[in-house]
Structures are given as C-alpha cells and as structure tokens.
Amino acid sequence: MAQVTSIAEEQTSTPLSSSKSITLRISRYNPKHDDSSIFMEFTVPYQKWTTVLEAILDVKKHFDHSVAVRYSCRQATCGSCGMMINGKPRLACFTKISELNSNVITVEPMSNFPIIRDLAVKFERMFDSHHKIKPYLIRDDTELESDAKEFLQSPKEVEQYIQFANCIKCGLCNSACPTMATDSSFVGPQALAQAYRYVADSRDKGKDSRLKMIDEPHGIWRCHFAGSCSQVCPKGVDPAMGIQLLRGYLLGFRS
Amino acid sequence: MRESTIMKIHYGTAIAAVALVAVHVLMRLTQGFAESLEYESVLANYKFVPYAIMLELILVLLSIHGFNGLRVILLELKQGRIYEKAVSYGCLAAMIGLIAYGSRTIIVVNMGLV
Ligand code: HEM
Numbered sequence: 410m411a412q413v414t415s416i417a418e419e420q421t422s423t424p425l426s427s428s429k430s431i432t433l434r435i436s437r438y439n440p441k442h443d444d445s446s447i448f449m450e451f452t453v454p455y456q457k458w459t460t461v462l463e464a465i466l467d468v469k470k471h472f473d474h475s476v477a478v479r480y481s482c483r484q485a486t487c488g489s490c491g492m493m494i495n496g497k498p499r500l501a502c503f504t505k506i507s508e509l510n511s512n513v514i515t516v517e518p519m520s521n522f523p524i525i526r527d528l529a530v531k532f533e534r535m536f537d538s539h540h541k542i543k544p545y546l547i548r549d550d551t552e553l554e555s556d557a558k559e560f561l562q563s564p565k566e567v568e569q570y571i572q573f574a575n576c577i578k579c580g581l582c583n584s585a586c587p588t589m590a591t592d593s594s595f596v597g598p599q600a601l602a603q604a605y606r607y608v609a610d611s612r613d614k615g616k617d618s619r620l621k622m623i624d625e626p627h628g629i630w631r632c633h634f635a636g637s638c639s640q641v642c643p644k645g646v647d648p649a650m651g652i653q654l655l656r657g658y659l660l661g662f663r664s
Numbered sequence: 665m666r667e668s669t670i671m672k673i674h675y676g677t678a679i680a681a682v683a684l685v686a687v688h689v690l691m692r693l694t695q696g697f698a699e700s701l702e703y704e705s706v707l708a709n710y711k712f713v714p715y716a717i718m719l720e721l722i723l724v725l726l727s728i729h730g731f732n733g734l735r736v737i738l739l740e741l742k743q744g745r746i747y748e749k750a751v752s753y754g755c756l757a758a759m760i761g762l763i764a765y766g767s768r769t770i771i772v773v774n775m776g777l778v
C-alpha cells in the first residue's frame with residue numbers, strides 16, 4: 410500500500426499554476442462586533458471558466474476559511490449565492506470572472522438585505538413577503554382525492570405564467586429595487602412576481618385574496634417602473650412585467 | 665380607501681390635468697408672457713367664468729395629484745404606524761387647505777370683491 414506522504418491534491422477548477430489572476434476584494438463584516446465593513450484583498454488565479462463563487466471558495470480553501478458565503482447548487486438553481494459583484498446583484502455561481510472584464514473584482518453582500526456575516530445575508534423579510542402572497546394553488550378541490558383527475562392546462566394557459574415559475578428566490582431583484590432600499594414595508598418584486606405567477610394560473614382560484622393582499626399602502630403601487638429587478642434576474646423572470654400585468658387586474662384592464 | 669382606488673384617482677387626475685393644462689397654456693399663448701401677468705389681465709381671466717371654472721378644476725386636480733404624490737414619497741421615506749397616519753392625514757389636510765385657499769382667490773376675484 411502506498412504510503413501517504415502528503416494531503417491528497419485538492420480537486421480545484423482553478424489550479425494555482427494558472428497564468429492569469431485577479432484581485433478579489435471581499436467585504437468582511439460581522440455585525441456582532443464590527444462597526445463597519447472592511448475589504449480584504451486576495452490574488453486569485455482563474456481560468457476562462459472560473460466563476461466568482463469558485464474564486465471565493467479558493468480564498469476559503471487557501472487563504473482564509475472564515476469568509477462567510479452561502480451557496481449550495483453551484484448551478485444557478487438553489488438561489489443561495491446572490492451578492493453584489495462589482496456593484497451589481499448577481500449569482501456568484503453564474504458569473505464568470507472572465508465576463509466581468511476587470512482585474513479587480515469586488516464582492517459585497519446583497520443590498521437591501523440585513524447582513525449575517527460577510528457575504529451571507531438574512532432572507533427572512535423576502536420569505537415572509539413570499540409567504541404572504543400565498544405561493545400555492547388555492548382551490549377547494551384537490552388532485553389527491555382517489556377518483557379526481559389532474560387539473561389539465563392548455564399550452565396557452567401554461568404560457569401565461571410559466572416564465573414566472575422559474576423564480577429561484579435568490580433575491581437579486583429585491584436587492585436591485587430602489588423602493589426596497591427605502592421602504593422597509595414594501596412587498597418587493599420577488600413576491601409581486603410570484604403573486605402574478607399564481608393569479609395568472611388557470612388552475613388557481615385565489616386571485617381575489619392575493620390581489621387584496623398586494624393592494625395596500627406598501628404593496629404593488631410602490632413600484633415606480635425602475636425595471637432594475639428584471640435587469641438583474643438570472644432566470645429571465647421579468648418581475649417588472651409581472652407587476653405591470655398584475656396592475657392590469659387592479660385597474661380593471663384584465664380579469 | 666383602497667390603495668388601487670387612490671392610484672386610479674392619481675393617474676386620472678394626471679391625465680385630466682394634461683388636457684386642462686394644455687388648454688390653459690394655449691389660452692396664455694394668446695397674449696405675450698409679460699402681458700398675461702399684468703394685474704388687469706389676471707383679474708380679467710378670473711372674471712371670465714368658463715376659464716375660471718377651468719382654473720378651479722386644475723387647482724383641484726393637481727392638488728389631489730400633488731399631495732397624494734407627496735404622501736407616496738413620504739410613505740416610502742420612513743415607516744411606522746403613527747408616522748404613516750400623520751402623513752396620510754397631513755397630506756389630506758394640506759390638500760383641502762390649498763384647494764380652499766385657491767378657491768377663495770378665484771371666487772373673491774370672480775365676484776369682483778377686489
Ligand atoms: C399634468 C402632468 C402630469 C402627469 C402626466 C403626471 C403623472 C404622474 C404619474 C403617472 C405619477 C406616478 C408615478 C409613479 O407611480 O411612479 C406621478 C407621481 C407624482 N406626481 Fe405627477 N403628473 C403630472 C403633474 C404633476 C404636478 C404638476 C405635480 C405637482 C403638483 C405632480 C406631483 C407628483 C408627485 C409628488 C408624484 C409622486 C412621485 C412619484 O410617485 O414618483 N405631478 N405623476
């Protein structure tokens with residue numbers, strides 16, 4: 410049996426021998442004992458395909474394991490790794506270093522979210538708002554009864570909402586929204602887009618209760634058409650359009 | 665009042681104001697700018713009843729629109745139950761105050777009390 414003389418070579422997609430490198434500036438902040446955030450700089454090698462998340466994980470592996478970052482799927486599916494990358498809300502696992510065209514990459518926690526530590530933020534407010542709009546089909550009958558049939562939809566009916574069903578609850582839209590920045594009670598583009606997703610679903614019967622929920626002083630009307638939510642959404646959800654379509658119901662253009 | 669009702673009024677007053685302000689501007693174009701601000705000319709405008717009614721309408725529409733807009737801005741600026749109540753009722757009171765004061769001016773001049 411071969412003798413183990415050193416720790417096994419780590420499998421990393423960004424070998425340290427890579428010829429190109431960038432400066433990764435990571436915002437460090439622990440609200441428990443820091444007055445303000447500071448930036449720590451690391452020189453990180455990268456390849457054409459290296460993502461910002463991989464660069465951060467490289468820093469954790471080789472320089473400072475205490476950097477706090479939330480991630481899971483690494484494939485733009487779980488919605489965990491949202492952060493400000495060079496000033497714009499993006500998914501770290503879905504942003505390649507090479508596409509940023511910069512030798513310096515600054516990562517900060519998402520705006521409009523309270524910071525837990527470093528790059529990890531609290532999602533409670535967004536999840537509360539999401540929960541408030543009842544993100545499930547509302548109707549009296551169910552497909553689960555023994556003799557019930559599944560609720561069929563035509564391709565046209567699916568088209569009405571399917572784009573909005575792609576939301577991964579990453580919060581990038583809420584982070585980009587200017588109203589979210591000042592109005593601590595605003596429902597936010599994420600929840601509004603999901604309200605539309607269910608209201609526009611032909612199987613759903615909960616339209617009136619959902620519309621009532623968002624038709625309040627800190628509801629849908631506090632959107633001022635900035636459109637930044639749709640610009641940053643990594644899943645093409647277009648919350649801004651969902652909000653305008655929802656407004657159509659409230660203004661009587663749609664039923 | 666439902667927020668959607670308030671916003672319907674907000675958009676409605678804006679559209680109506682565009683039309684009425686356009687008429688108002690066109691009327692003013694019939695005179696030179698300085699001339700239109702002459703004391704006698706201003707009085708004459710208020711005495712021309714259809715025009716005075718239109719000015720009154722613009723006053724009402726834009727007071728509603730403007731103070732509701734102010735309410736929206738203030739609600740987004742800061743949150744809190746007491747603050748929000750104060751903003752809503754404060755804006756309503758200011759709206760009524762401005763409409764009352766403007767209407768007084770129009771009525772007083774129209775009836776030749778100055
Ligand atoms: C006649 C032309 C006007 C039109 C078409 C118009 C239209 C609008 C619209 C559509 C909004 C809603 C914007 C949003 O929700 O983001 C708005 C908001 C507002 N308007 Fe007007 N408006 C006009 C004139 C005025 C005037 C003369 C005043 C001042 C007395 C005013 C004061 C406001 C304020 C304070 C807001 C709230 C700010 C905001 O929501 O962005 N508007 N207006």
Ligand code: SF4
Nearest residue numbers: 576577579580582642
């Ligand atoms: S709408 Fe887009 S940006 Fe907003 S939470 Fe969903 S996936 Fe993220």
Ligand code: FES
Nearest residue numbers: 482483488490502
């Ligand atoms: S790690 Fe899951 S979305 Fe980025």
